[in-house]
Amino acid sequence: MAGHKRASALRACQLGNDEGLMQKLKMTSVAPGFSDADRMKAIQQLAKALYWEWDSERREFRFHAAEMLSIWKPDLLPSGEIDTSLVAPSSQPLLRQTFEMIFSNAIPDPITFEARADDSASTVTYMLRVDPFQDEERSIVRGIIKDVSDNTVLAERARSAEQKLLHAVDVLHDGFVIYDSDDRLVVCNQRYRDLYPKSAHAMIPGATFSDVIRAGLDAGEYTHAIGREEEWFKERLAKHLTSDQEIEQLLDDGRWLRIAERKTVDGMRIGLRIDITKLKQNEAELKATLARLQKSELEARRLSVVADRTKSMVTILDKDGRVEWVNPAFTEITGYTIHELAGEDPRSIMRGVNTDKSVTQAVDKDIHDGKSVSGTMLHYKKTGDPIWIEFERQAIRDTDGSVIQHMIVAHDVTEHVRNTEVLAERAESIRAILDTVVDAIVTIDSNGVILTFNPAAERMFGIRCKDALGKNVNTLMAGEHHTNHSLYIANYFAGHTKNVIGKSREFTAVKADGTIFPVELAVGEMFSGENLRFVGIIRDISERKQLERIKREFISTVSHELKTPLTSITGALGLARSGAVGSLSEQMQNIIDIAYRNSERLGTLVTDILDIEKIDAGQMSYDMQESNIDQLIADCVVSMQPYANKFGVSLKICGKTDDPVFMGDSNRITQVITNLISNGIKFSKSGQQVEVRSKSTADTLTFSVKDFGEGISQELQEQIFTRFFRVDSADDRHSGGTGLGLSICRPIVEAHRGAISVESSLGEGSTFTVRISRNADT
Ligand code: ADP
Numbered sequence: 071m072a073g074h075k076r077a078s079a080l081r082a083c084q085l086g087n088d089e090g091l092m093q094k095l096k097m098t099s100v101a102p103g104f105s106d107a108d109r110m111k112a113i114q115q116l117a118k119a120l121y122w123e124w125d126s127e128r129r130e131f132r133f134h135a136a137e138m139l140s141i142w143k144p145d146l147l148p149s150g151e152i153d154t155s156l157v158a159p160s161s162q163p164l165l166r167q168t169f170e171m172i173f174s175n176a177i178p179d180p181i182t183f184e185a186r187a188d189d190s191a192s193t194v195t196y197m198l199r200v201d202p203f204q205d206e207e208r209s210i211v212r213g214i215i216k217d218v219s220d221n222t223v224l225a226e227r228a229r230s231a232e233q234k235l236l237h238a239v240d241v242l243h244d245g246f247v248i249y250d251s252d253d254r255l256v257v258c259n260q261r262y263r264d265l266y267p268k269s270a271h272a273m274i275p276g277a278t279f280s281d282v283i284r285a286g287l288d289a290g291e292y293t294h295a296i297g298r299e300e301e302w303f304k305e306r307l308a309k310h311l312t313s314d315q316e317i318e319q320l321l322d323d324g325r326w327l328r329i330a331e332r333k334t335v336d337g338m339r340i341g342l343r344i345d346i347t348k349l350k351q352n353e354a355e356l357k358a359t360l361a362r363l364q365k366s367e368l369e370a371r372r373l374s375v376v377a378d379r380t381k382s383m384v385t386i387l388d389k390d391g392r393v394e395w396v397n398p399a400f401t402e403i404t405g406y407t408i409h410e411l412a413g414e415d416p417r418s419i420m421r422g423v424n425t426d427k428s429v430t431q432a433v434d435k436d437i438h439d440g441k442s443v444s445g446t447m448l449h450y451k452k453t454g455d456p457i458w459i460e461f462e463r464q465a466i467r468d469t470d471g472s473v474i475q476h477m478i479v480a481h482d483v484t485e486h487v488r489n490t491e492v493l494a495e496r497a498e499s500i501r502a503i504l505d506t507v508v509d510a511i512v513t514i515d516s517n518g519v520i521l522t523f524n525p526a527a528e529r530m531f532g533i534r535c536k537d538a539l540g541k542n543v544n545t546l547m548a549g550e551h552h553t554n555h556s557l558y559i560a561n562y563f564a565g566h567t568k569n570v571i572g573k574s575r576e577f578t579a580v581k582a583d584g585t586i587f588p589v590e591l592a593v594g595e596m597f598s599g600e601n602l603r604f605v606g607i608i609r610d611i612s613e614r615k616q617l618e619r620i621k622r623e624f625i626s627t628v629s630h631e632l633k634t635p636l637t638s639i640t641g642a643l644g645l646a647r648s649g650a651v652g653s654l655s656e657q658m659q660n661i662i663d664i665a666y667r668n669s670e671r672l673g674t675l676v677t678d679i680l681d682i683e684k685i686d687a688g689q690m691s692y693d694m695q696e697s698n699i700d701q702l703i704a705d706c707v708v709s710m711q712p713y714a715n716k717f718g719v720s721l722k723i724c725g726k727t728d729d730p731v732f733m734g735d736s737n738r739i740t741q742v743i744t745n746l747i748s749n750g751i752k753f754s755k756s757g758q759q760v761e762v763r764s765k766s767t768a769d770t771l772t773f774s775v776k777d778f779g780e781g782i783s784q785e786l787q788e789q790i791f792t793r794f795f796r797v798d799s800a801d802d803r804h805s806g807g808t809g810l811g812l813s814i815c816r817p818i819v820e821a822h823r824g825a826i827s828v829e830s831s832l833g834e835g836s837t838f839t840v841r842i843s844r845n846a847d848t
Pocket of ligand 1: 745749750753777779780781782790795796797798807808809810811812813836
């Protein structure tokens with residue numbers, strides 16, 4: 071039993087853990103006459119603690135004599151309940167509850183309660199703590215009731231310090247949290263909860279770090295965890311456990327947190343959550359600004375490369391308009407280097423005497439008003455040579471809109487300006503020509519719409535230009551031309567009638583008052599940009615037609631009036647020279663012969679003139695019959711034989727066709743063959759031969775007359791087909807010609823849908839070839 075008490079006393083000492091107490095213990099252990107109970111009492115007094123034991127078998131308390139000072143002691147009332155008369159009412163339930171546990175052999179957690187001593191009115195705070203004890207004899211519950219008023223003050227202080235700390239932590243702008251060594255949340259501030267609104271409910275003391283993180287994870291609060299939740303969870307936990315590095319965390323609402331966690335020596339983890347959203351934004355903005363800067367620097371570099379290479383003149387001016395930089399093209403074109411221009415106003419250097427003052431004033435005003443300016447102006451190179459410059463000047467502004475520089479991009483347009491001037495002059499002279507010319511000049515588009523109408527046209531058609539423009543050109547035409555004009559244009563585009571271009575033709579036109587009159591029209595084509603235009607030059611040929619008609623009528627009348635008497639004269643002279651009316655003296659014979667030859671010649675002339683007249687009047691009639699060319703040739707050769715004999719020339723048919731039949735007017739074709747053979751004879755020397763040939767294909771028939779006589783020079787070969795044309799010749803054998811034969815042959819051949827041509831060289835002879843269609847209709 072004594073051992074038990076010692077052990078209990080020692081236990082009490084340990085509980086007191088007080089240096090002074092230990093010394094007292096030593097002292098009392100040596101003091102004589104001290105019982106164990108005395109010692110215990112002393113210890114209890116010193117320690118301000120009541121040690122007691124509860125023997126659960128006997129159901130009694132031990133070591134709590136009534137004399138124990140000022141300490142509330144558990145005592146069983148006769149009812150078996152604990153006496154709480156000295157206990158403050160607020161502590162009574164807790165105390166009773168605790169003792170009920172003890173009485174039923176359970177061990178309660180330590181408690182504090184308020185009670186007062188028997189002799190005192192003031193309450194003291196006690197702590198009650200129990201633990202079970204088992205010795206060889208029995209099991210008891212040991213209890214300590216200790217006056218902890220001092221401890222309470224300390225604890226109060228500690229609590230207030232903690233409160234202050236918590237308060238400080240609460241007002242912290244950053245989230246603050248402490249996890250204990252078991253990783254359970256001890257304390258966190260409101261800010262910590264606010265930062266994680268979706269998992270704040272889990273942030274209660276006692277919750278583990280895992281619980282808190284899991285709640286956030288379930289709520290989808292951690293952006294970087296989405297899609298890899300478990301992996302993230304593990305990583306996060308690992309980082310928390312090491313707590314040696316800072317983490318940046320992006321939350322689902324876009325906020326960024328910086329997490330700093332530190333392990334304390336006693337295994338706690340103190341965590342800080344700092345909202346770095348703004349910082350991140352600034353960082354992003356900074357990055358973007360940096361990127362922009364880099365980009366603009368890149369652009370500036372690119373621009374300078376372009377400016378260096380471009381053919382345009384580029385000038386950079388400072389904000390006051392003084393030259394800062396010019397590109398190589400500027401120097402190359404104007405002759406001015408950057409050294410000569412730097413710091414200068416380019417206007418004062420580049421402008422000169424002939425620069426248009428009205429333009430410069432307008433430009434300078436705009437520059438003064440800070441506007442962008444563009445224009446074309448006469449400037450002067452360093453050499454003094456004028457140069458037309460087209461320019462555009464713009465202000466370069468910084469982000470707040472203030473002008474920092476100006477840039478001028480300019481081009482040398484001298485050539486263009488000169489061309490424009492030349493074109494303007496040309497247009498002016500063309501306008502003058504169009505205004506004064508006698509012929510009407512009308513331009514139409516590809517639909518026949520009138521685009522220009524000159525004053526002569528106004529006079530000719532009696533229509534004002536403004537009324538004519540936009541109308542169809544067929545309003546100027548009469549008869550079939552009026553109806554068919556659009557067809558002409560369509561044909562032109564179909565490629566059938568390109569040959570109208572450049573040729574002149576006649577048609578009948580109509581004036582505004584309905585008068586019909588003949589005109590000659592020459593059409594030209596031109597392109598205006600992409601668009602095809604036709605230019606028509608129209609000449610009023612009323613007068614010419616009138617004169618031609620009068621002339622024709624006169625000639626016709628004269629010819630007819632001549633033909634009849636001439637026939638009788640020729641007949642009479644023929645009779646006389648043949649001696650039918652009596653013999654003639656030699657002199658008389660000569661005179662009659664001359665008269666006869668001249669009357670014959672006059673007869674040919676009259677016949678030719680009448681033919682020409684008919685052709686011109688369109689009255690030449692053709693009697694198209696099935697004819698045989700070789701037959702016609704043979705007949706001609708026979709009839710021309712006497713004439714050939716007279717010149718000592720032989721006639722020979724050198725080739726015949728297998729298929730000599732054709733549709734044609736045999737008389738008119740005979741006229742052509744005769745004319746060609748007669749010319750061949752006339753222009754051959756005595757002893758030479760004139761050869762006639764024919765050949766045919768399925769569609770065409772060709773015949774030719776070849777002589778070996780004097781030939782025709784190249785330049786005259788086309789002219790011989792014009793009226794009254796005769797090559798001058800000393801040979802008087804040729805004097806009998808009229809110069810009309812070939813000009814009659816050509817329209818006859820053309821009426822047979824054919825053509826006549828000549829091949830000839832001087833001194834070697836000529837070959838006249840006629841090619842006609844075998845079928846007059848084709
Ligand atoms: P002409 O009545 O004068 O023969 P043509 O019209 O038949 O009239 O011929 C015109 C001119 O062409 C002739 O005057 C002559 O100068 C030239 N001519 C025509 N045929 C020949 C030819 N076979 N050889 C040389 N010149 C010719």
